Amino acid sequence: xxxxxxxxxxxxxxxxxxxxxxxxxxxxxxxxxxxxxxxxxxxxxxxxxxxxxxxxxxxxxxxxxxxxxxxxxxxxxxxxxxxxxxxxxxxxxxxxxxxxxxxxxxxxxxxxxxxxxxxxxxxxxxxxxxxxxxxxxxxxxxxxxxxxxxxxxxxxxxxxxxxxxxxxxxxxxxxxxxxxxxxxxxxxxxxxxxxxxxxxxxxxxxxxxxxxxxxxxxxxxxxxxxxxxxxxxxxxxxxxxxxxxxxxxxxxxxxxxxxxxxxxxxxxxxxxxxxxxxxxxxxxxxxxxxxxxxxxxxxxxxxxxxxxxxxxxxxxxxxxxxxxxxxxxxxxxxxxxxxxxxxxxxxxxxxxxxxxxxxxxxxxxxxxxxxxxxxxxxxxxxxxxxxxxxxxxxxxxxxxxxxxxxxxxxxxxxxxxxxxxxxxxxxxxxxxx
Amino acid sequence: xxxxxxxxxxxxxxxxxxxxxxxxxxxxxxxxxxxxxxxxxxxxxxxxxxxxxxxxxxxxxxxxxxxxxxxxxxxxxxxxxxxxxxxxxxxxxxxxxxxxxxxxxxxxxxxxxxxxxxxxxxxxxxxxxxxxxxxxxxxxxxxxxxxxxxxxxxxxxxxxxxxxxxxxxxxxxxxxxxxxxxxxxxxxxxxxxxxxxxxxxxxxxxxxxxxxxxxxxxxxxxxxxxxxxxxxxxxxxxxxxxxxxxxxxxxxxxxxxxxxxxxxxxxxxxxxxxxxxxxxxxxxxxxxxxxxxxxxxxxxxxx
Numbered sequence: 001x002x003x004x005x006x007x008x009x010x011x012x013x014x015x016x017x018x019x020x021x022x023x024x025x026x027x028x029x030x031x032x033x034x035x036x037x038x039x040x041x042x043x044x045x046x047x048x049x050x051x052x053x054x055x056x057x058x059x060x061x062x063x064x065x066x067x068x069x070x071x072x073x074x075x076x077x078x079x080x081x082x083x084x085x086x087x088x089x090x091x092x093x094x095x096x097x098x099x100x101x102x103x104x105x106x107x108x109x110x111x112x113x114x115x116x117x118x119x120x121x122x123x124x125x126x127x128x129x130x131x132x133x134x135x136x137x138x139x140x141x142x143x144x145x146x147x148x149x150x151x152x153x154x155x156x157x158x159x160x161x162x163x164x165x166x167x168x169x170x171x172x173x174x175x176x177x178x179x180x181x182x183x184x185x186x187x188x189x190x191x192x193x194x195x196x197x198x199x200x201x202x203x204x205x206x207x208x209x210x211x212x213x214x215x216x217x218x219x220x221x222x223x224x225x226x227x228x229x230x231x232x233x234x235x236x237x238x239x240x241x242x243x244x245x246x247x248x249x250x251x252x253x254x255x256x257x258x259x260x261x262x263x264x265x266x267x268x269x270x271x272x273x274x275x276x277x278x279x280x281x282x283x284x285x286x287x288x289x290x291x292x293x294x295x296x297x298x299x300x301x302x303x304x305x306x307x308x309x310x311x312x313x314x315x316x317x318x319x320x321x322x323x324x325x326x327x328x329x330x331x332x333x334x335x336x337x338x339x340x341x342x343x344x345x346x347x348x349x350x351x352x353x354x355x356x357x358x359x360x361x362x363x364x365x366x367x368x369x370x371x372x373x374x375x376x377x378x379x380x381x382x383x384x385x386x387x388x389x390x391x392x393x394x395x396x397x398x399x400x401x402x403x404x405x406x407x408x409x410x411x412x413x414x415x416x417x418x419x420x421x422x423x424x425x426x427x428x429x430x431x432x433x
Numbered sequence: 434x435x436x437x438x439x440x441x442x443x444x445x446x447x448x449x450x451x452x453x454x455x456x457x458x459x460x461x462x463x464x465x466x467x468x469x470x471x472x473x474x475x476x477x478x479x480x481x482x483x484x485x486x487x488x489x490x491x492x493x494x495x496x497x498x499x500x501x502x503x504x505x506x507x508x509x510x511x512x513x514x515x516x517x518x519x520x521x522x523x524x525x526x527x528x529x530x531x532x533x534x535x536x537x538x539x540x541x542x543x544x545x546x547x548x549x550x551x552x553x554x555x556x557x558x559x560x561x562x563x564x565x566x567x568x569x570x571x572x573x574x575x576x577x578x579x580x581x582x583x584x585x586x587x588x589x590x591x592x593x594x595x596x597x598x599x600x601x602x603x604x605x606x607x608x609x610x611x612x613x614x615x616x617x618x619x620x621x622x623x624x625x626x627x628x629x630x631x632x633x634x635x636x637x638x639x640x641x642x643x644x645x646x647x648x649x650x651x652x653x654x655x656x657x658x659x660x661x662x663x664x665x666x667x668x669x670x671x672x673x674x675x676x677x678x679x680x681x682x683x684x685x686x687x688x689x690x691x692x693x694x695x696x697x698x699x700x701x702x703x704x705x706x707x708x709x710x711x712x713x714x715x716x717x718x719x720x721x722x723x724x725x726x727x728x729x730x731x732x733x734x735x736x
């Protein structure tokens with residue numbers, strides 16, 4: 001692109017007009033362009049790191065680190081005060097499985113007296129309560145009396161409450177005093193530790209999480225399948241109609257897509273409740289009697305119906321964009337060679353739509369697995385998904401580390417599916433309407 | 434897909450059955466959205482059509498639930514409806530305040546998402562962009578990662594950094610959620626962008642800035658506006674992050690609806706829903722018109 005070289009005799013490598021080797025000049029121009037492209041993306045990347053990646057990182061940290069037992073943050077000054085220092089030293093000096101001796105009880109009492117001074121006894125009790133129920137009141141009660149206790153401390157503490165004898169409790173305190181713990185992941189997978197620290201299955205009545213993960217996967221798969229059953233025919237119709245008509249019919253798909261999620265969920269509550277429109281229609285045509293109105297909302301059925309409706313556009317749009325360019329002459333050729341219309345559809349048309357089925361199915365499944373709002377509003381008790389349990393632990397039980405562990409497990413599952421989506425379909429091919 | 438002349442009777446039958454099935458699926462898609470509109474004019478506090486409504490008796494219909502949207506939360510709802518009454522509505526009505534918050538948060542988060550997203554899309558569509566695939570995957574991920582996970586993470590992060598209970602925090606979070614939509618729509622517009630136009634402008638003496646504003650910008654503008662509308666809708670409809678990181682008095686329309694549905698669902702919710710449906714029809718129309726304009730600009734015939 002430069003002017004012709006002024007030197008009449010050119011020896012050695014090619015150079016640009018200002019004497020730089022051509023190769024180096026090209027490389028530096030290329031590097032300049034690369035930097036320019038990167039600078040355009042950099043502000044957003046920085047923004048997303050702050051508002052998205054760092055919060056996710058904090059979530060992952062929270063799932064393996066809960067300092068409630070050994071660190072107290074002052075609400076006014078933000079200063080961090082270590083708690084239970086002596087007891088932690090005792091745990092470090094004695095291996096797991098050692099029964100608590102007088103020194104351990106003395107350390108416990110010192111720790112509780114200090115905790116009461118900074119008003120941290122509730123926080124400590126709550127932390128141990130995650131694993132041994134009933135221990136929050138045990139801690140607050142004992143802390144209240146701690147400064148009046150006299151040696152020998154073991155008897156004094158056991159006098160306050162003999163529950164302090166429980167090896168489970170001591171084991172739980174030992175685990176809680178570690179900076180890094182996988183115990184929340186164990187809980188999230190229905191596992192717990194026995195008295196000597198071995199990992200065992202949790203009791204039947206506490207084992208709910210694996211069941212809920214399974215339910216989430218099964219329901220998501222079911223919803224994906226139903227959206228496929230409903231989405232395929234209309235995507236096919238839209239793809240084969242002339243554009244003038246299909247653009248008009250596309251409104252039926254796009255309007256739900258653009259309508260607020262809460263509006264659509266509300267509509268389903270209105271339609272499906274026992275005094276709602278659908279039940280009224282059934283009763284008026286005599287399909288069911290007035291007394292036996294169907295319960296279609298606030299249960300699993302309600303969640304499935306509402307989520308199918310909400311996720312259907314995500315199935316139809318990828319299917320449509322794959323079906324539209326399929327040349328109808330292939331099917332016609334098959335027919336002319338003697339195939340029945342069913343064979344032509346199954347052997348010729350269907351295989352060409354597989355990329356669309358994959359894209360739509362994977363997208364719907366990914367979105368369904370993490371769904372929160374609709375199950376929370378219409379799910380009742382049987383239609384709750386894993387997201388709802390995360391919210392429960394965040395807002396009601398306040399076991400944030402367990403919520404973080406459950407969220408991390410869900411996140412890994414979703415990222416795996418996302419990676420699969422990127423490999424198979426490519427994120428660039430994601431289309432919106 | 435007209436019925437071919439060689440179709441057998443069975444195929445003819447299937448042709449009509451198939452159309453009927455499709456009609457039912459379209460009904461399934463659209464009916465729940467349209468049903469709230471007549472029901473919101475119900476004179477009774479029921480969620481179904483009363484006898485009077487079905488016989489089109491005017492007394493079966495009323496606008497009382499729309500009125501409730503204005504009066505709920507007011508200081509003196511029964512006063513004469515003069516200027517003072519309307520100023521009371523503007524100041525105190527719960528739904529009006531929620532709408533104000535929603536619009537403020539939606540506007541600023543859209544602005545942020547559109548600006549950053551368009552810039553990034555311009556960079557991402559350049560062939561020399563390094564680590565394109567990974568960066569794209571990261572920037573799209575807020576759309577894929579379940580909202581409850583994002584909200585939980587933001588709750589921890591905002592509590593630690595002091596962004597909790599602030600408008601800035603919500604706006605930043607909503608902008609993050611809207612960014613994937615902006616990137617997807619703008620990149621889609623840039624895919625069909627004819628780069629020789631830029632080179633032509635440069636060869637005629639325009640500097641890069643002029644080229645961008647005179648050539649590139651007008652051509653990608655429909656995509657940018659569509660992306661902005663998507664981002665706005667995302668923010669306008671977002672409830673989980675608001676529930677997790679906003680202060681109690683930072684009510685938004687979806688949050689108010691959420692509370693209404695969870696506690697005591699009243700037909701007032703249906704009147705809000707109706708208004709939102711009308712808003713979404715308007716948005717859909719705008720996006721559709723923009724898409725056609727973009728296709729016309731780029732010389733793709735709509736067929």
